[in-house]
Amino acid sequence: MDARRDELMTVRQVLDELGGVSRRTFYRWRELGYGPAAFKLPNGELRVWRSDFTTWLRQLEAAA
Numbered sequence: 414m415d416a417r418r419d420e421l422m423t424v425r426q427v428l429d430e431l432g433g434v435s436r437r438t439f440y441r442w443r444e445l446g447y448g449p450a451a452f453k454l455p456n457g458e459l460r461v462w463r464s465d466f467t468t469w470l471r472q473l474e475a476a477a
Contacts, residue, residue: 421460430466 427449428434442448449469451461 420463422463422466424459424461427461427466 422430424436424439428436428439431439439448443451449461450465451459453459
């Protein structure tokens with residue numbers, strides 16, 4: 414993905430794209446190291462680069 418077109422996704426956007434995975438499940442995945450790469454903003458909110466999210470989904474698909 415072109416870095417100029419990459420975007421930051423909120424946790425809500427990630428959950429919506431996953432078809433309704435709960436926030437609790439998402440944070441559990443993060444604790445276990447299964448979730449997509451994310452980082453905290455200074456205000457404490459998490460963000461995920463869309464390119465990292467797409468890469469994570471492709472890795473899941475390849476493992477299936």
